[in-house]
Each structure stands twice: as C-alpha cells, then as structure tokens.
Amino acid sequence: MSNPSERRYRAEQLIMNLGESSIREDVLIELNNFIIEQSTEAMRMDLGFHLWNSELTLTILLQEVVAVYPKLLDPTLTMAECTRLCNALNVIQVNIRFGSVVWLLHPDARIGLLKANIPYFLNPFLRISENVMRPLRFVTLSILNLISALAKFDESYGQEILLLLLDTQVVPLCMHCILHGDQLIRKVATLILMKILMQEKGLKYCCALPARFLLVIQVLRQLVDTFTSEIPCSQQLKYVVQCYLSLSRVAWVGGVYDTVRTNIPKQLIDNTFGIITRDDPEFQICCIS
Numbered sequence: 001m002s003n004p005s006e007r008r009y010r011a012e013q014l015i016m017n018l019g020e021s022s023i024r025e026d027v028l029i030e031l032n033n034f035i036i037e038q039s040t041e042a043m044r045m046d047l048g049f050h051l052w053n054s055e056l057t058l059t060i061l062l063q064e065v066v067a068v069y070p071k072l073l074d075p076t077l078t079m080a081e082c083t084r085l086c087n088a089l090n091v092i093q094v095n096i097r098f099g100s101v102v103w104l105l106h107p108d109a110r111i112g113l114l115k116a117n118i119p120y121f122l123n124p125f126l127r128i129s130e131n132v133m134r135p136l137r138f139v140t141l142s143i144l145n146l147i148s149a150l151a152k153f154d155e156s157y158g159q160e161i162l163l164l165l166l167d168t169q170v171v172p173l174c175m176h177c178i179l180h181g182d183q184l185i186r187k188v189a190t191l192i193l194m195k196i197l198m199q200e201k202g203l204k205y206c207c208a209l210p211a212r213f214l215l216v217i218q219v220l221r222q223l224v225d226t227f228t229s230e231i232p233c234s235q236q237l238k239y240v241v242q243c244y245l246s247l248s249r250v251a252w253v254g255g256v257y258d259t260v261r262t263n264i265p266k267q268l269i270d271n272t273f274g275i276i277t278r279d280d281p282e283f284q285i286c287c288i289s
Contacts, residue, residue: 064088187232216247
C-alpha cells in the first residue's frame, strides 16, 4: 500500500473501527501491523496526526488499559489479554510520539495531552509486585517505553511534561522497576531516571529530601550489583554513570559529597566493565574517575 491516499483511507477505517467493541481486539492487531508497515518517519507522523485528531480514540485506548486493572493483584492475565493491552499501548505511543506535530502548530493540543493525565492510567502497572511483574513483563516494558517516549524534556513542551511525570510519582515507580524488573525493564527504567536527573527541576526533585536522595543512590548501587550476574550492555552502563554524574553535581553544592562517594560502586571505578566499554568511545566521555 504505497499510495498516500490509500494509506490515509486505511488508517481512517482502522481508527473508525476501534469504536466497535466487538471487533476491537482484531482491529488493534491490524492497527499495529499497519504501524509496522509505515516505513518512514513521515508515514508514522501522518498516522499519529490522524490518531490525535480522531474523536474518542485516546479514550477508547485508555479504556483498554483500565479494563485490566482488576487482574493486577495476582498474575491471572492471559497471554491474549497481555497482547491486546500491549497493542493498545503501542497505538497510544504512536499517538503521543508522532502526533506531536500537532502540538507545534496548536498549543491547545499540548494542554489537552497534559489534561489527559495519561501516566496516571499507566502507573498501576508499575506498582505491581515482583511475582505479578514477571508474567506481565511485556506490559511493563511497553509502558516504560511509552513513558520514555513521552519524556522529551528538551522540546518546547518538555518542562510541562517533566512536571507532570514528577507529579505522578514516576521516580519512585522507576526505582521500583529497577529493583524488581528483569534486565530490559531495568534498562528502560534507568533511562527514564537518567533523563529526569539531567534536568534541573528533576534533579532538585530527587534531591529535595535526604531520604529520597539516598534512596536514588542506593537503588543505583543495587542495580550495579546485579551486573555481576547479568552482564549489562554499554548503553545501560552509560545510563547509570550519567545518573551518578548528575547526582554528584548536587553533592558538591549541597555538601553531601561523602554520601555520593561512599555509594559509588567500585565496579564503575576499577575498570570491572572495561571489556564492555573499551570499544565505545562515547562511554569515556561520561566515565567516573
């Protein structure tokens, strides 16, 4: 389907069919396949534009999310239900990421996104216990990827998004995922934490209370300790190092450098991960010495 008008018609049909609850599961599968078929950024942006401007689409997708809440107390979600939820989350992500062209042209649309409070709908999936998180790992990973896509703090609406995420307790939720998730979940949760710490307001939030400041450092240290049994990739190591670098900036100013220094894992200093990082020149830029 290479003709733009045909693609647009197909997108409009799929979006319209989302309103039919009896066939919604199949439509979500088709819509996700359609997303995969969009081979260029322009195609995906066009799809995001249609999703953003279609009436009630975001409401319908969030209904799919809320419908799963009763099953979060124990691991009773079937694979089919997990797949359906992940499909809905993927469509929401395209809506947010590629529908952003609308925000640049219409500031009111940006406020609409903020008022939708999307993270609040997703947070229950990040609070689940470890035994429930394991069978729902793909759902948790999809939500973290969605939040990471939302965390574009350097764009024109970035600081509003940052404050929204901080209000929704994204920092403790990410730390919970770092402590209890698998390697991929920990990687994305660390990426989100890194993005927040690299922002002045995010750093101030994490360091506003001594207990919160210490908890962030301790969770990062526990994460590094897991690398002895699960060898990380160079990218994940960079996320961790950048988190420590951001925290050390406040440590110098706040006079709590000893706290940070004491909790910096020796593995980040003694070349324990040298075999992983030696072929990555970017890592040397953000290494701790």
